[in-house]
Amino acid sequence: MIKVLIVEDDPMVAQLNKRYVECINGFQVIAIACNGEDALRYVKSSTIDLIILDIYMPKMDGVSFLKELRKRSIKIDVILVTAAREAENIDEVLKLGAVDYLIKPFEFERLKHSLDNYLLRHQLLNNKNQIEQEDIDRITNKQEKNSSYPLKKGLHKNTLESIRNFVRNNRKQAVTSEEVAERIGVSRVTARRYLEYLVSIQEVKLEIEYGSTGRPGHLYRDIHG
Incomplete structure (x- = not known):
């Protein structure tokens, strides 16, 4: 805190x-x-x-x-x-x-x-022994290239920021749309729509998890994770 x-x-x-x-x-x-x-x-x-x-x-x-x-x-x-x-x-x-x-x-x-x-700056500088260049870029606001992307119609800035921060704060592990939905308080369909938008602007990468049965699962990870 x-x-x-x-x-x-x-x-x-x-x-x-x-x-x-x-x-x-x-x-x-x-x-x-x-x-x-x-x-x-x-x-x-x-x-x-x-x-x-x-x-x-x-x-x-x-x-x-x-x-x-x-x-x-x-x-x-x-x-x-x-x-x-x-x-x-x-x-x-x-x-x-x-x-x-x-x-x-x-x-x-x-x-x-x-x-x-x-x-984000406080967490990175206090929870890691070594800092990567991507971390420095993030906390010094040097990595703003995606801020120029227009917000897709139907998406809300506040919800997008909440989901973006959740993925960033869990950057060492992939998360599912279900996990994001539960944490942010939105439906799974809504969470997935925002995650797919973040994938489209290259802030988040999509990983496909193939199981032995059923449909493959979609996992989302911060691009620098």
């Missing part, structure tokens, strides 16, 4: 961000701080994996807070969620190691995309 600290001075926005984050599997909001000083005190005494950080705050703003984190060699990942649009701020926090930057107002799907990518 990814432990999250939200640093946001607007209580309503902080609660909204908390609900957003906890809608996504794998994340738990541990605390909310209303400024950088409070957040700094909290991270010194608690285990945090990820900070959702605003820039415009009293006492200590987000940029100053991030600088202080790095000055103290506190290695916590940070995603900026803020109304700040100044190129200077954006450039500075990216150089300080922010893993993403979301400008308010944003759609939930944009935050979900950011957190899904972060979860």
Whole structure:
């Protein structure tokens, strides 16, 4: 479970961000701080994996807070969620190691995309002794060639992302449409339609399993599995 600290001075926005984050599997909001000083005190005494950080705050703003984190060699990942649009701020926090930057107002799907990518990065870097080039490409967003494919009529983006992430997270083993359907909460026919789409855009490979009797089974595996 990814432990999250939200640093946001607007209580309503902080609660909204908390609900957003906890809608996504794998994340738990541990605390909310209303400024950088409070957040700094909290991270010194608690285990945090990820900070959702605003820039415009009293006492200590987000940029100053991030600088202080790095000055103290506190290695916590940070995603900026803020109304700040100044190129200077954006450039500075990216150089300080922010893993993403979301400008308010944003759609939930944009935050979900950011957190899904972060979860994949966290799992790869913490669960493997050696990293392959494909892993690096995936977590640094270098492998975006398939994002330009138009979504096939009748498919929904949210369902597609859920199935795509399930296959990726089980990349060392092939999965069946039945397993995907049960995990995602869709029918087997629906799961197979999405899996076949992922095969068609070369994100997933199809393996045929021939048994002694009956029809051959279809297995699906991440293309880099």
